[in-house]
Amino acid sequence: MKLISICPSNTELVHFLGLTSDLIGIDDFSDWPSHIQHLPRLGPDLSIDMNKLEELKPDLVLASLSVPGMERNVDELKKRHIPHVVYNPQTLIDIQNDMLDLGKRTKKLPIAERIVSWMEKEIEEYRQVSMTIKQNKKIYFEWWPKPIFTPGKTNWLTEVASLAGCENLFADVNLASVQTTWEDVVTRKPDVIGMVWVGVKTEKMNPVHIKKRDGWNTLQEKHTEIVKLEESLFCRPSPRLLFGLKRLAALIHPEHFPPFMPEHEEKEIKELQVI
Numbered sequence: 586m587k588l589i590s591i592c593p594s595n596t597e598l599v600h601f602l603g604l605t606s607d608l609i610g611i612d613d614f615s616d617w618p619s620h621i622q623h624l625p626r627l628g629p630d631l632s633i634d635m636n637k638l639e640e641l642k643p644d645l646v647l648a649s650l651s652v653p654g655m656e657r658n659v660d661e662l663k664k665r666h667i668p669h670v671v672y673n674p675q676t677l678i679d680i681q682n683d684m685l686d687l688g689k690r691t692k693k694l695p696i697a698e699r700i701v702s703w704m705e706k707e708i709e710e711y712r713q714v715s716m717t718i719k720q721n722k723k724i725y726f727e728w729w730p731k732p733i734f735t736p737g738k739t740n741w742l743t744e745v746a747s748l749a750g751c752e753n754l755f756a757d758v759n760l761a762s763v764q765t766t767w768e769d770v771v772t773r774k775p776d777v778i779g780m781v782w783v784g785v786k787t788e789k790m791n792p793v794h795i796k797k798r799d800g801w802n803t804l805q806e807k808h809t810e811i812v813k814l815e816e817s818l819f820c821r822p823s824p825r826l827l828f829g830l831k832r833l834a835a836l837i838h839p840e841h842f843p844p845f846m847p848e849h850e851e852k853e854i855k856e857l858q859v860i
């Protein structure tokens with residue numbers, strides 16, 4: 586089956602199912618797993634080169650609405666009558682349902698079911714431990730610095746934070762993505778600031794940018810901690826969010842959760858693919 590993925594999270598779904606050999610094209614931002622880098626690139630996920638995509642004659646295009654602006658891609662796929670599926674997950678359950686749907690479409694349902702069972706097991710284990718933590722730290726996830734964007738109540742990071750023994754600073758705002766101000770962040774007094782700028786490599790993010798802002802002294806007196814988080818583990822709605830959960834939990838509550846071993850990620854995925 587000839588597959589094209591036009592956003593990173595869908596490319597990751599394909600890899601979890603062991604179907605990367607079926608990929609014939611990907612968007613510019615799909616960077617995992619590493620062995621897909623030779624595939625034809627079809628442009629940024631917000632402006633896919635539809636002529637190039639159509640020339641590849643895919644059996645199925647995996648589209649998304651996870652980022653505002655992706656609607657243009659979907660409209661063009663419909664206009665050209667290119668076979669496609671659109672995923673728009675906001676929660677961990679949504680991601681599990683998307684995995685099952687893709688498993689059915691690609692005749693890999695047993696593997697999809699096994700991955701979903703693994704997700705459910707990991708989620709429940711972390712939920713049980715998080716319930717024993719008496720003081721949940723408030724974490725502010727900074728998706729973008731100017732203007733400030735952060736996840737709200739209906740985004741998966743609220744769930745991930747809770748499972749890691751934390752509380753999303755903006756969990757009271759009933760939105761997936763919240764545009765706010767730094768003054769609002771300071772007023773809410775986070776215990777932890779998670780820098781996870783969308784589209785920016787972890788090594789390129791510098792906490793100095795936050796420490797230069799007005800009001801940082803107030804947070805510094807409160808001993809607010811700044812941590813750099815990987816976009817690939819926190820901003821893409823795929824099962825990899827569970828590895829982000831493990832990373833965050835071990836980082837914030839090392840006394841309650843096991844250490845995060847990134848080198849074990851690929852090994853664990855390969856084990857899930859064996860039926």
